[in-house]
Amino acid sequence: MNSEIRMNYLSIDVGMVLHGLNSSPSPYLVTRTTGRDVRGVIEEKLSKVKTPALSRIDFTAIEVMDFSCADEIVARLLVRFIDTSRPQEAFFILSGLLPNHQDPVAEVLERQGTLAVAQDNGGSLELLGNVSSKEEKIWQFIETKGIVTIDEINSAFMEKNDQIALRRLIAQRVVFQETARNSYCSLGRAIEGWE
Amino acid sequence: MRAIVLPRVLDFQTYDEMFAEVASDSTEAVVLDGMNLDWIDPNGMVNLLAVGSVVRDKTGHTPRLILPKGGEVTSYMERMGFFRAAREIFSTGDLVKQKEDGETSDVLLEVTQITQNSDIHKVVDKVQNRAGAILTNTLDYAPNAVVQFSVVLSEVCQNIIEHAESAGWVAAQTYNWSHRLGRLVVVISVTDLGVGFRGSLSSEHSNRFGKNWDDTRALEAVFVHGLTRFPDMGRGQGIQQIRKQVRKWNGMISVRSGTSRIIDAPHWFESASLQEGLPSFPGTQINIVVPKRIQHEL
Numbered sequence: 001m002n003s004e005i006r007m008n009y010l011s012i013d014v015g016m017v018l019h020g021l022n023s024s025p026s027p028y029l030v031t032r033t034t035g036r037d038v039r040g041v042i043e044e045k046l047s048k049v050k051t052p053a054l055s056r057i058d059f060t061a062i063e064v065m066d067f068s069c070a071d072e073i074v075a076r077l078l079v080r081f082i083d084t085s086r087p088q089e090a091f092f093i094l095s096g097l098l099p100n101h102q103d104p105v106a107e108v109l110e111r112q113g114t115l116a117v118a119q120d121n122g123g124s125l126e127l128l129g130n131v132s133s134k135e136e137k138i139w140q141f142i143e144t145k146g147i148v149t150i151d152e153i154n155s156a157f158m159e160k161n162d163q164i165a166l167r168r169l170i171a172q173r174v175v176f177q178e179t180a181r182n183s184y185c186s187l188g189r190a191i192e193g194w195e
Numbered sequence: 196m197r198a199i200v201l202p203r204v205l206d207f208q209t210y211d212e213m214f215a216e217v218a219s220d221s222t223e224a225v226v227l228d229g230m231n232l233d234w235i236d237p238n239g240m241v242n243l244l245a246v247g248s249v250v251r252d253k254t255g256h257t258p259r260l261i262l263p264k265g266g267e268v269t270s271y272m273e274r275m276g277f278f279r280a281a282r283e284i285f286s287t288g289d290l291v292k293q294k295e296d297g298e299t300s301d302v303l304l305e306v307t308q309i310t311q312n313s314d315i316h317k318v319v320d321k322v323q324n325r326a327g328a329i330l331t332n333t334l335d336y337a338p339n340a341v342v343q344f345s346v347v348l349s350e351v352c353q354n355i356i357e358h359a360e361s362a363g364w365v366a367a368q369t370y371n372w373s374h375r376l377g378r379l380v381v382v383i384s385v386t387d388l389g390v391g392f393r394g395s396l397s398s399e400h401s402n403r404f405g406k407n408w409d410d411t412r413a414l415e416a417v418f419v420h421g422l423t424r425f426p427d428m429g430r431g432q433g434i435q436q437i438r439k440q441v442r443k444w445n446g447m448i449s450v451r452s453g454t455s456r457i458i459d460a461p462h463w464f465e466s467a468s469l470q471e472g473l474p475s476f477p478g479t480q481i482n483i484v485v486p487k488r489i490q491h492e493l
Contacts, residue, residue, distance in 0.1 A: 026316065026319075026320060028316065028319045028320065028323065028345065030315060030316065030319050030345070030346075030349040031312050031315050031316065031349060031353055031356075032353060032357065033312045034312065034316070063323070063342065064319060064323065064342050064345050064346065064349075065346075066345075066346045066349040066350055067346065067350060067432050067433060067436050068349070068350065068353060068433065071432070099339065100339050100342040100343070104346070104436075107432065107436065108432075111432060
């Protein structure tokens with residue numbers, strides 16, 4: 001538990017999950033059925049974690065990911081927890097994405113209209129999905145500062161469209177809103193308590 | 196007994212001739228005469244299996260297959276795993292005795308039956324192990340092309356399980372198209388005997404097309420517009436993504452279903468983008484041809 005930002009952490013090695021499913025002990029994440037099974041395991045693991053949860057989904061061990069699996073494991077997982085009827089409060093960071101994963105992930109995020117945060121091997125975070133320049137700017141602002149008060153945001157981004165962009169970032173759960181402190185926290189800051 | 200004489204060359208441009216022969220409602224027993232077969236590619240093999248299955252189910256008799264005179268073609272069919280796949284379809288009298296583990300190093304992907312999810316995993320396992328050297332050393336693709344190749348195969352095989360509701364076959368091999376194209380190519384062929392695109396989409400989409408709903412509209416709905424019978428977002432992207440990747444490779448993809456065929460033809464392959472009024476045949480047949488990479492084309 002991070003003392004500054006109250007998050008509960010869960011790291012999921014997709015390669016290990018795949019290995020644990022008897023049907024497919026290989027580094028190849030293919031077919032919708034397999035993707036659905038992997039997502040099921042991830043959701044089950046998440047359900048045992050106290051909320052709010054921050055989960056790092058690690059694809060390092062995955063050599064091949066097809067579009068069906070990207071849709072099930074990335075897009076549908078995120079959509080389920082973005083939805084207001086989500087089973088619990090959870091945020092996600094994708095890590096270990098190889099160049100070969102980029103196309104399937106980008107495609108399914110765009111198709112589902114979803115944003116995602118990815119962490120590269122150096123630790124830098126990147127916003128994925130169909131993101132507007134305004135959304136990217138606000139997300140970068142919060143990412144750079146770590147924690148931003150509502151007043152700071154309001155004075156830095158005063159236009160009406162800025163507020164729409166901010167609301168989308170919050171709704172897409174690529175920034176963490178701390179209502180008790182009237183502030184917004186970047187997932188980069190949230191993950192610091194973990195590392 | 197009715198004899199169906201196979202063409203000398205059985206590939207993606209001639210298998211319609213076989214389909215035409217079995218399109219009738221005849222229940223007479225059939226012998227498929229391949230005596231003069233000089234050349235067969237993955238399209239020829241998987242669609243010969245499809246024809247045999249249709250004949251068997253329609254007539255109630257296991258069709259007989261007469262093998263080519265030339266031992267070279269038969270030997271090649273054996274290496275491609277055709278006879279293992281053909282055991283349940285053709286009478287065994289003329290079939291070559293197949294070694295149980297008859298996989299050979301020069302085959303990219305033997306004729307493989309796809310009935311369940313695990314079959315697709317096996318296909319990807321095989322291709323990941325074998326295709327890397329062929330794609331990079333022989334066809335001059337970047338090392339990561341093998342992953343894209345596996346993804347294409349995975350998506351194209353899932354089409355069988357998710358949409359056809361029936362078994363199917365896949366096969367892939369490299370060829371030297373010295374006369375047709377002046378370079379090497381990879382040919383991937385997938386066929387199934389399922390409900391076809393029209394059957395798959397009818398319950399969800401036929402109403403909006405009214406009287407115009409036919410095989411062509413169904414093909415266009417999937418191939419061009421990415422529609423699927425599943426109402427949720429995220430579905431129907433398989434064929435779209437395959438098209439996109441094949442186009443990046445300057446390749447050709449054709450999809451035949453029912454009585455129509457739609458083709459994404461690159462500059463090197465002259466063809467109408469749509470063929471209608473073909474002999475009716477169950478299921479869906481997909482053909483992908485990926486040529487050797489040439490720098491100035493990319």
